[in-house]
Amino acid sequence: MTTTQALPLAPARAPIRLRATLARTILEQVLDRVPVDAVLPDGSRLGRSRTSESEPNGIRPTVELRRPGAFFERLAHHPKIGIGEGYMAGDWRAAPGTDLADVLLPFAERLATAIPRPWLALRQFVDRAIPPEQRNTETGSRRNIEAHYDLSNDLFAAFLDETLMYSSALFDRTRPVQGQSLEEAQLRKVHAILDEARVGAGTSVLEIGTGWGTLAIEAARRGAHVTTVTLSREQAELARDRVEAAGLVDRVDIRVEDYREVRGSYDAIVSVEMIEAVGEEYWPAYFRGLDRLLAPGGTVALQAILMSHDRFLATRRSFGWIQKHIFPGGLIPSLRAIGEVTQQETGLRVTHVHAFGHDYAETLRRWRATFLAAWPQVQRLGFDETFRRKWEFYLAYCEAGFAAGYLDVAQIRIERAA
Template sequence: MSTTLQLVDAERWPGVARVPHSPVRAAAARRILHSAVRDLPLVVQLPDGTKLGAGATGAPELRIVSDAFFHRIGTDLKIGFGEAYMAGDWRAAPGTDLAELLTVFARKLAVLVPPALQRFRRLLERPIAERNDRTGARANIARHYDLSNELFGTFLDPTLSYSSAWFSDDRGDRPGALAEAQRRKIEGVLDYAGVRDGSRVLEIGTGWGQLAIQAAQRGATVRSITLSAEQRDLARKRIAEAGVTATVDLCDYRDVQGQYDAIVSVEMIEAVGEQYWPTYFATVDRLLAPGGRFGLQSITMPHDRLLATRHAQGWIHQYIFPGGLIPSLEAIERIAAASGGLAVTDRRDFGADYARTLRLWRDRFTAEAATVANLGFDAVFRRMWEFYLAYSEAGFRSGYLGVLQLSLSRRS
């Protein structure tokens, strides 16, 4: 069995350094791949040069360069496919954009594995490993957001907004467009929360402080909470440099006390975990003053896909967002009503803008590869993040994922 691994730090990347050996599962994976790509508009080149797929000349092309690919996906498809990319067992062919290639798969994600085999999925999948109790939530957030402020600075725009932008036109590559679109996104969610001069505002999930800055610029009294020490420290610095006042605390949302006229949370609910969604909405209800509103931005997935995947540990859990789960709009509406007495009164959907945001981030990240390396992040990490950004972009490009801004208030 050939392999492409070279000098992988086995202690840091055990799942990448260790190639599982399962000839039976590898053979089954090879047969499933043949069947799955037969009618897809792409080309898959096998290690021996054989080509599969229905793609014409110029179609996206995936090149499998090691038989280890089949052992990885045969052992655990949800994790092995990403690990195989990290290891270099497959790559996009020259001239093929990685996100474009992954989008072809994302459009058929629910049916790539034959229905007869999907019945056995629960027997093969690992359960989600990380919990989001108070101790677990802090550890899970630290694993991603405390990597390095400098790392995030290599690909984010000057607002340091790490969530979907909201573009006003299709000229997303012009200078300053991303920062402008990020500020527009923040203004949108602040409007949905009814933030104005004199509002008492709670932000759940600080990021690097841009929302707190813009809320304070409206004349609001702002308290922002985070579980990331790195984010807290830089957010406080950026708030001071902006010449406004806002409090940033290292605090779990469950421990907040007081009353607020407006609560805002941008793409933090995905880190809460399904088990704690009722607690999350009950906490918002407890903290919201009479007549107050909740402005929420959330990535979403179709409800049937949430039900099918919610218990399984995937590559994203393993390497990027431990303990996380993307909700569906149906889940948000149902749990917000049952646990918090909250109803959605306004909504906007701009999933296509997230695909554009991710493309811009990935372009910047790959252009700054040398800088990322100098920060101490090795080649496996860089491939991991390239895959993460492209994989996420494919989700939004295909419509498998969406992003919503919601305005919620107490049901009358």
């Protein structure tokens, strides 16, 4: 049985009880600013939680606090992690008739205003530093990647489409999105980034972050010769099988190798949602590596999750639920940060950006629906109910971030300065 780490609470000491009372007070004030109702076990509502006349039909998302005492203690221990861990433990849930992402969306839309300004001064006391073991050294990167991507190929296959692309799809916005399959939209994304990198017949391509091989296969079908590197042995094994099944072994070389170990010269370098796993400390080495590996006249194309520069500066040193439970060592950059490090460390410059964050919200919505529908199959792989709630929260949390515009995703073309 693959079990998720238990989430026990230590016996509440007096300081924790005091902080739990404070956490409840702050949450009550937040709920006065955010159109979400919170219902206690006795049927009463937390805080004033008035229904807003501005909401359609006076209805708005509702959560049930099933174990409010335990939930407030989790918030007291760590506000940034306690909300997600409270969901994992079953301390709260979306009320019947309310979708989890609909609960999280109003908070994501009001990140800058939800917490009353006087309470923001407490941030320095609740933010925790990123644990040193999550640093993306060569050893640490391998450990961080294995913690997520080597969970099980069968797990990912249960909720991804046939392409096995675990990154944002790109929908055709000239047509109704609901009429487009996820597979179609994922292949559109792959070919869009290959176009950004100018990949064609005879192109030598380096892919950093293999996934399960779809991009390498599609590049090879264009007549390119592809070297693709990953730190996930499970991904590499399945990607090799898929490349062989496609009859492209002579055009695709899959290596279990750190990007820092790669040598050679490539006409195109492509990387889809891998920069988030590099870590700010290693961005200079990462971009210097791209510069070193890129042949004269070559092109780099990255697909990157992004946040605003202000939010990046506010969160870059803190440790959150996603880093603890989903992507250890992860950090989302801003477009400005990418531009600054490339300018300071390399001769590379950003020359084109295509953002499509709302497509990621739709991608995540479909992944979550498929994951929940496939839960009996996933459970047979050995995953427990805490894992189910963890991944449901992860997918809904990210969906809300992209739907609110707090997060974005973009394909970024990078070339050498003229």
